[in-house]
Amino acid sequence: MTASASESTTPAADVAAFWDAIDAELAATPANPETFEIPLYSTEFSTTYRVRFTSIGHYRIAAYISVPHGDGPFPALLSVPGYASVVTPPQYEDRQRYVVMTLMYRGTRGADWPYAGAFPGMFTDGIADPEAWIYRGVLADHLRGLEVLASHPKVDAARVGLIGNDVALLIAARRPEVSAVAVTANHFHRLWDVARATEAYPFEEINDYLRTYPGDADAVRQALSLVDPGAQASRVGATTLVSVNEDGKVGDTAWWSSLTDGIAGAVDCYAATHEGQTDRDAIDAWLANQLGSDPNPRIWTPEDLGPWS
Helix, strand or coil: CCHHCCCCCCCCHHHHHHHHHHHHHCCCCCCEEEECCHHHHHCCCEEEEEEEEEEEHHHEEEEEEEEEEECCEEEEEEECCCCCCCCCCCCHHHCCCCEEEEEEEEEEECCCCCEEEECHHHHHHCCCCCCCCHHHHHHHHHHHHHHHCCCCCCCCEEEEEEEEEEEEHHHHHHCCCCCEEEEEEEECHHHHEEEEEHHCCCCCCHHHHHHHHHHHHHHHHHHHCCCHHHHHHHHCCEEEEEECCCCCCCCCCHHCCCCCCCCCCCCCCCCCCCHHHHHHHHHHHHHHHHHHCCCCCCCCCCCHHHHHH
């Protein structure tokens, strides 16, 4: 697969217009957050809340926000959700150090009224028309979530981070207050190519859709080009870490280069081992360093295990 295979013919002005319209709609829509403490998810070091707030289309979405005890200010972390119907509370280790949010975007459990997403199926709902595509609203929900998190009174505005798939780069491109981004997986970058290189979901939803509606191929490619983070890489000023696969396939250094070469901020690449705890701890340490916090590894040493070693 060559980089040229995925080059978009969508004018930059069209990309800007798509995203500028989302930003304008958000700016005209008050968030109106409502916050409720959840004692079951609170700990001796943090308090967890359920927050409901409004995104575009006057759609009420939700999130978990966990706030460390103390005066702060604390670094903030938005854990960018993947493509799944259920969002869990923030990771235990993150709750110890950050004002951390996990977002329930429209269609997912907790934000599934009046629209309940189908999994699979939600990803391509309305995709032939970018203005009607459900993901226009979903991406707006991510931006609104970051705004609500960053406005929390205990957040240090100079230390706002994102972790998750490459939707994090779309957020960072539109919200300059983001200072650090850890990209752990692909979602939108070169998605037209990805769908042709794999049968894994959710990417296979693109192929499912085109088998049903082959005449929509050009419209689908246009929609995907509007949300490719590579089209807005020059707007990303945050320090960025990208997890890469050094296997000559989708996700290796060369494959990501069409995006990483265009990012305005500093970029580090992490060679994924695909050993869950090893990768998690390495990325956690990088992000903690960027946000002025302490790493919190999960891998226990023999001393940690005590009599169980």
